[in-house]
Amino acid sequence: MEEAILRVFRGDSNGGEERIYRVPLKPGMVVLDAIHYIQAHYDADLAVRWNCKAARCGSCSAEVNGRPRLMCKTRLDEFRGTDVRVYPLKTFPLIKDLVTDVSWNYQVARQIPPFTHKEPEGKPFIVHQVDVERAQEFHKCIECFLCQNVCHVLRDHEGQSAYFGPRSMVKIASLEMHPKDVLDRTGLLREKGGIAYCNITKCCEDLCPEEIHITDNAIIPLKERVADKYYDPLRALLRSLAPSRRREEST
């Protein structure tokens, strides 16, 4: 029977090593199937996070031959003739084997002011498809955190205290572009959110499994809003004369 050779990282915060496993191939098999085979037949304590195995939940993120991907969506037949290296996400602290501590992302999420509207009670919203579609794109996010993992601000410069990262930019964009939202989050974006740190290399957009245009549709328009609000000289002058109260401020 045809086999795949997997080189899987095994270890924890004290260090680890690559271990080699041979797994019989079945048609259409994905990396996560191979990991399950290893658990059932070789090492029951191989740690992996997964839920749906259908690319809906965003749990099984890992680095496969160096590229951050969902293991449930990565076919083994892509790698015919080469070994398949499976490593944990590099940006987040390692817990064990393929499982990392992604709790920072949830801490950031708590700092984003929620959807806020001023519609009258008891009346269904009237909004048009063309107006919801913009934000719907961002609602596709499955929180796999691959974008956070690949963002060089977070990955190489340990910028977690300075920049919220692409996932959070998508979240903020989803709220800012919700047709009924009334908050203004540009202050947050400029200060704690650190949107200026993104220099638009589009690495995140390139590997989003939901194909969200993270940079083009979320980050750049948000950067424009920040620039508009804080760096437009005419508006700065008008603001100093008559502070706008139309939108509520939030930082």
Next chain:
Amino acid sequence: MEQYEIFEHDVLVIGAGGAGLRAAIAAAEAGLTVGLVCKSLLGKAHTVMAEGGIAAALGGVDPQDNWQVHFADTMRGGQFINDWRMAEIHAKEAPERVLELERWGALFDRTPEGKILQRPFGAHTYRRLSHVGDRTGLEMIRTLQDRAIQAGIDVYPEVTTTALLKDGARIAGAFGYRRETGRFILFPAKAVILATGGWGRIWQVTSNSWESTGDGAAMAYEVGADLRDVEMMQVHPTGMVWPPGVRGLLVTEAVRGEGGVLRNSQGERFMLRYDPQKKDLSSRDVVARAINQEVLEGRGSPHGGAFLDVTPLGADRIRQKLPNMYDQYLKLADIDITKVPMEVAPTVHYAMGGLRVEPESGATTVPGLYAAGEVASGLHGANRLGGNSLSDLVVFGKRAGECAATYSRDLPATLQVPRDVVEAEIVRVLAPFERDGNENPFLLHEELQATMQERASIIRTGEGLQKALEKILELKERSRRTRITGSRMYNPGWHMTIDLDCMLTLSEAVVRAAIARRESRGAHYRLDHPNKDPEFGKLNIIARKSRGEMTITTVPVPPMPEELARLFT
């Protein structure tokens, strides 16, 4: 003795899918302290996989729709062994809950007038399912998750609960461990809400995620709660068939809702024969058995299923309304569904049966223990209509949260968690590290799945079920000899020993209940009793732990009041 952390809350919610999140929000908004235990990370629960939509008689696209029609559709779908009061509450309150989601930020697809769009679905009289393409569950869980983190709820991600604890007859909390460290946690709480979902993982071909192992139902059974009608397991007609790695993965009913049709290998639209009126959108049990029958009679697709053709819709519409299905087939099966038909076959999908609850409150038969969502039973009877599960989560999640909060607030006594029970639980859970044995929990699970698939799935017989029961009892015995190596840190093998115990309990209950129901009704089809029996139509089957053994009894289905019964004449 082993140390453990202690976190006390007024209300403890176990399970963080749609029902658990909605319950936690309700209890927190009532002003109580709430703990929310997630088996996985927050926002990853099985609800994210729901695709087609949430059913509610908003009447936005079909103004004739109202709660009575939704109620009647639900009762007919459930073949009248549903709890009528749950079906009534559900039909009346679902529209409010959908509008509430919208006010919390959910963005449903719209009609040309800017209202919430509703799509047709199997056995719903009118277009009734509010949706977001084919990822409605994700929209719902994210909306509720955002609301929950703002409500001051304490979230415990990746914590596995292993037991419910009682003080005398009352619930007093739960016990479990953190997967990251393997360290134990005690959660004292006057009220516990179970929102732990179903148990589809006991079958081989299932659309369910790894979490659906019946933990909540099994823990509740252990402390004396009643399981009702667990023989009723929905087999969804359309799951992926090929390649083997994705067998069982769900193909949403929205494919047929949007106009997709089923054909056999001869190109025949066979549903015209099985249900000339509702055709491809007949109820799920009917469509699943029809596909099964076509395969048995030699008219199946190459990998043992049927063809589901959506190509006439055109590529643009398919990509807009069914983006996940398009992507799923393209990436996982190398099939472009805008050009060629999909291959589909039935897949185990949803537990209609579950904990017996009071319709108004979600209270189980154990004081202080509540249940909502798939783990509870009553709303769906013998067959669930598509879209009714998402509305179930928010309607009954909210009610369970409110009622558990009231119960917790009004309970004067302080409860004690018996120390010896906790210590015995620690010994039980750690046993696989200590004992002699050579059984592999993953392989035992595979044997269980094979048995349930062969003997307790879409077609059942008394004889086959008896054999399944013998096999389950054998596996139970062998599960006491599972042995685990490695540390307690994030150890999936260890976790599987605990899941396996739950799955064996549920399998035994499913099979014993299926033996007891000597008729065919909804999802439960007995080749040796192929017809409906009006006597069984008046009964719910109950599985209960009594003197350490599982016993099966029946209770009468509550009769409908006159004014509701009139809807069916």
